[in-house]
Amino acid sequence: MSLDIEFVFNVLIFPGFTFIVLFTMFCDWVERKIEARMQNRMGPTYTGPAGVLQPLADFLKLLTKEDIVPSDTRNFVFRLTPLLSFSSFVFTFLFLPINGANAILSLNFEGDLIFILTLVSIANFFLFLSGWSSTNPYSAIGATRVLTQLLGYDIPLFLLAFAPAFLAKNLNISAIASSQNIPFALLIPWTFVLFIIALQAELEKDPFDIPHAETEIVGGYETEYTGRRLAFLKLAKDVQIVLGAAIVVELFLGGPYGPVFFGLSTFWYALWFVLKLLAVIVISEYLTCVFARLRIDQVVVASWKFLLPLSILSLVATVAVGLWLIPMAGMV
Amino acid sequence: MTNIENEITALLSNRLGEKILQTRTLQPDKICVSVDAKSHKDALNALLETDENAGLSALTGVDLGKTIELMYHIRTHGIIVTISTEVPKEDAKIKSITDLILGANFHEREVADLFGVTFEGHPNLKRLILAEDWPKNLFPLRKDAEIVNPNIAENGNVSSSDEQRSDDGELVNIIVGPQHPALIEPEKFSLKVDGEIVKEIEPRIGYVHRGVEKAAEKRTYLQDLYLVERICGICNACHATCFCQAVEAILGVNVPPRAKYLRTLILELNRMHSHMLLLGHAGFEVGYETLFQYMWRDRETVMDIVEQLTGNRVIASFVTIGGVRRDLPEETIPKIKAQMTALKGKMGFYKHLFENDPTFRMRTKNVGVLSKQDALKLCVVGPVARGSGVNMDVRKDEPYAAYGETPFNIVTYSEGDSWARLMVRLDEISESIDIINYVLDNVPTGPYRIRVPRIVPAGEAINRVEAPRGELFYYVKSNGTAYPERVKVRTPTFANILSFVRIAEGGNIADVPASFVSLDPCFSCTDR
Numbered sequence: 001m002s003l004d005i006e007f008v009f010n011v012l013i014f015p016g017f018t019f020i021v022l023f024t025m026f027c028d029w030v031e032r033k034i035e036a037r038m039q040n041r042m043g044p045t046y047t048g049p050a051g052v053l054q055p056l057a058d059f060l061k062l063l064t065k066e067d068i069v070p071s072d073t074r075n076f077v078f079r080l081t082p083l084l085s086f087s088s089f090v091f092t093f094l095f096l097p098i099n100g101a102n103a104i105l106s107l108n109f110e111g112d113l114i115f116i117l118t119l120v121s122i123a124n125f126f127l128f129l130s131g132w133s134s135t136n137p138y139s140a141i142g143a144t145r146v147l148t149q150l151l152g153y154d155i156p157l158f159l160l161a162f163a164p165a166f167l168a169k170n171l172n173i174s175a176i177a178s179s180q181n182i183p184f185a186l187l188i189p190w191t192f193v194l195f196i197i198a199l200q201a202e203l204e205k206d207p208f209d210i211p212h213a214e215t216e217i218v219g220g221y222e223t224e225y226t227g228r229r230l231a232f233l234k235l236a237k238d239v240q241i242v243l244g245a246a247i248v249v250e251l252f253l254g255g256p257y258g259p260v261f262f263g264l265s266t267f268w269y270a271l272w273f274v275l276k277l278l279a280v281i282v283i284s285e286y287l288t289c290v291f292a293r294l295r296i297d298q299v300v301v302a303s304w305k306f307l308l309p310l311s312i313l314s315l316v317a318t319v320a321v322g323l324w325l326i327p328m329a330g331m332v
Numbered sequence: 333m334t335n336i337e338n339e340i341t342a343l344l345s346n347r348l349g350e351k352i353l354q355t356r357t358l359q360p361d362k363i364c365v366s367v368d369a370k371s372h373k374d375a376l377n378a379l380l381e382t383d384e385n386a387g388l389s390a391l392t393g394v395d396l397g398k399t400i401e402l403m404y405h406i407r408t409h410g411i412i413v414t415i416s417t418e419v420p421k422e423d424a425k426i427k428s429i430t431d432l433i434l435g436a437n438f439h440e441r442e443v444a445d446l447f448g449v450t451f452e453g454h455p456n457l458k459r460l461i462l463a464e465d466w467p468k469n470l471f472p473l474r475k476d477a478e479i480v481n482p483n484i485a486e487n488g489n490v491s492s493s494d495e496q497r498s499d500d501g502e503l504v505n506i507i508v509g510p511q512h513p514a515l516i517e518p519e520k521f522s523l524k525v526d527g528e529i530v531k532e533i534e535p536r537i538g539y540v541h542r543g544v545e546k547a548a549e550k551r552t553y554l555q556d557l558y559l560v561e562r563i564c565g566i567c568n569a570c571h572a573t574c575f576c577q578a579v580e581a582i583l584g585v586n587v588p589p590r591a592k593y594l595r596t597l598i599l600e601l602n603r604m605h606s607h608m609l610l611l612g613h614a615g616f617e618v619g620y621e622t623l624f625q626y627m628w629r630d631r632e633t634v635m636d637i638v639e640q641l642t643g644n645r646v647i648a649s650f651v652t653i654g655g656v657r658r659d660l661p662e663e664t665i666p667k668i669k670a671q672m673t674a675l676k677g678k679m680g681f682y683k684h685l686f687e688n689d690p691t692f693r694m695r696t697k698n699v700g701v702l703s704k705q706d707a708l709k710l711c712v713v714g715p716v717a718r719g720s721g722v723n724m725d726v727r728k729d730e731p732y733a734a735y736g737e738t739p740f741n742i743v744t745y746s747e748g749d750s751w752a753r754l755m756v757r758l759d760e761i762s763e764s765i766d767i768i769n770y771v772l773d774n775v776p777t778g779p780y781r782i783r784v785p786r787i788v789p790a791g792e793a794i795n796r797v798e799a800p801r802g803e804l805f806y807y808v809k810s811n812g813t814a815y816p817e818r819v820k821v822r823t824p825t826f827a828n829i830l831s832f833v834r835i836a837e838g839g840n841i842a843d844v845p846a847s848f849v850s851l852d853p854c855f856s857c858t859d860r
Contacts, residue, residue: 039622040626137505207691210842292619292689293691296840296842298694
């Protein structure tokens with residue numbers, strides 16, 4: 001494919017970069033609003049209608065702030081990691097079908113599910129590097145907590161992601177999404193529930209928001225960051241949250257596919273995608289609000305003693321169910 | 333004098349014989365036994381044997397001109413017995429009692445800082461309250477101290493930042509405070525951590541020490557009332573009540589019964605909003621922000637009642653020498669009762685939550701365990717002691733205000749962990765609601781205040797009040813003028829802070845905030 005207008009539009013505007021960033025900020029607003037209402041607070045109200053522009057205002061404000069690099073940080077890595085983690089999360093997003101197809105149409109290959117999950121892990125590693133390069137005790141502890149937590153939930157997350165792939169008989173994420181006449185969340189709810197739990201850990205949300213537990217280690221890996229680097233680090237975290245929710249939508253909720261009532265399918269698919277994603281974010285915020293933060297040792301124990309065996313079990317159960325379900329044509 | 337006090341006096345004169353120089357009475361009816369500077373430990377030993385739960389309540393220093401008087405206020409059988417001794421000012425040295433009473437550690441360091449008394453045999457007699465660069469031979473609470481413009485440069489620029497940055501070997505040194513999100517107020521805790529495990533803790537307080545005790549000597553008794561109220565915003569009524577009761581004891585006046593009931597009312601409202609603040613804060617520390625927001629919303633109810641009653645939300649300025657400042661209007665009683673009923677229902681919900689929420693229990697159960705023995709050794713007070721199964725409460729031991737007539741229970745838990753300390757407070761809120769309901773039903777009619785003279789006759793008094801954080805101790809000495817000679821304040825957090833080292837060492841770094849907050853530390857109190 002040549003570098004034509006449509007490709008540039010897809011990558012840069014919709015459903016590519018601009019859409020992803022703006023949608024991330026919208027989701028951030030939704031999260032803050034939900035959390036605030038659950039906690040008997042107002043949440044953002046001032047900037048824009050019902051405060052919807054608040055995340056954008058926060059981002060722009062941080063961009064204008066002074067950029068301080070502490071003298072004894074490992075300079076190169078410290079400066080680079082915010083951009084690297086941000087871009088790797090956005091890059092991963094480009095592979096997910098948002099309006100029926102993904103932004104880079106030609107890069108829709110067999111096995112991209114593994115590729116996407118790997119990219120997510122690598123992007124997490126950049127977060128670790130950002131803390132590790134800060135040479136601040138709080139950052140160092142935050143960074144090691146990112147890795148310790150990653151060891152716990154990454155394997156269960158991979159295992160659980162293969163259950164939908166098995167049902168769809170495909171490792172292509174678009175194919176998995178499009179093969180769900182009935183959402184896999186209803187077909188294999190146990191995997192769905194476990195995946196949401198593992199995802200909470202991946203996204204560092206309560207009860208797993210250990211790497212940046214502010215009452216223990218200040219800002220965790222973000223502690224030494226200021227100004228535009230902090231802005232990008234925070235945006236990267238927000239993109240990660242949306243990305244995590246998007247993977248749930250693709251794997252368990254039928255992706256962007258849904259009824260097309262009239263007009264362009266692109267519009268309807270994007271709408272379904274957005275609505276499903278918001279639903280996932282509501283679930284995730286609900287969990288955040290009703291739990292206290294666990295301790296890192298408790299999380300490691302929980303991951304290896306419960307989450308891992310349970311995900312293996314759920315994979316076995318899925319295979320058993322799949323062998324029985326798939327022959328019934330039309331079900332899947 | 334009660335039977336116990338008679339017994340103790342008899343026992344002391346039996347054991348010490350001629351070593352007793354003098355026996356005097358501190359108002360109201362408290363024994364004070366003077367011994368010479370060599371036999372104070374014998375006297376303390378004799379006292380400690382009378383009660384296994386005995387402990388040091390406070391250590392007061394008083395400048396007598398040529399000598400410095402040290403008063404060891406020992407809590408035994410729920411009452412205070414004072415052992416007094418004098419050391420010469422020029423050569424102020426005395427044997428440390430930390431080997432007898434572990435909890436005397438911080439008390440002695442405070443007196444060493446403020447009076448320049450050297451405690452021989454103290455394990456760690458470093459600066460606790462004064463800044464590192466404070467002049468070496470300037471002791472603020474001595475009467476002859478010139479502290480208008482202290483020559484700080486004389487001591488050089490001593491900075492503690494060098495020791496902070498050094499990590500020794502395997503251990504990483506993490507400084508919690510003076511500025512840290514977990515501490516609202518500035519104090520410093522140096523933690524040596526090995527991975528996620530805390531190996532060693534070194535607390536340092538005094539960052540916002542305001543010299544209230546010194547300032548109180550320069551003001552009249554009525555002005556001091558406003559001063560001591562500002563020692564702690566949260567338990568301001570407790571400070572005011574404790575000071576007023578001490579001054580009233582020296583004056584020998586009796587407060588009208590209605591004032592006693594109204595004092596009980598404001599003290600319990602104080603306790604409720606302090607405990608609710610703490611429980612919400614505990615939620616925040618373990619990452620449970622929803623609990624934090626809910627608790628603080630309900631706390632507003634109490635604040636509104638305080639405002640209705642006193643005109644102010646926080647610093648009430650309600651209690652005054654001779655009674656209270658404002659009367660309780662009849663028409664507000666049903667309003668307060670309705671709000672109490674609503675709060676009582678909510679406390680049931682919170683109790684269910686505290687007992688059943690899995691993540692909250694995982695973070696607080698078996699975290700920061702303080703055994704009963706340690707609690708007694710470290711002389712902790714209030715909910716911290718009651719959470720470790722020590723049954724002590726000044727409201728029962730030496731009833732003041734209307735507590736003698738009010739039925740209520742002392743809440744104790746035996747677990748000694750963070751969860752138990754929080755549960756003590758949660759249950760105490762319910763008890764407070766009952767007390768407030770009783771007070772509102774039974775408040776007698778009559779005057780709510782009497783006039784008292786401004787000049788206070790010479791005398792000494794000690795007084796204790798059960799503040800939300802535990803036993804609050806005041807010693808007031810009058811020299812027959814309108815200005816006090818000495819006001820000593822021992823706040824509950826000062827007595828409790830040492831136990832933090834005990835409960836957090838060997839624990840997880842993630843448990844430091846959770847166990848720390850369960851002590852309900854108030855540094856504004858600690859740094860008087």
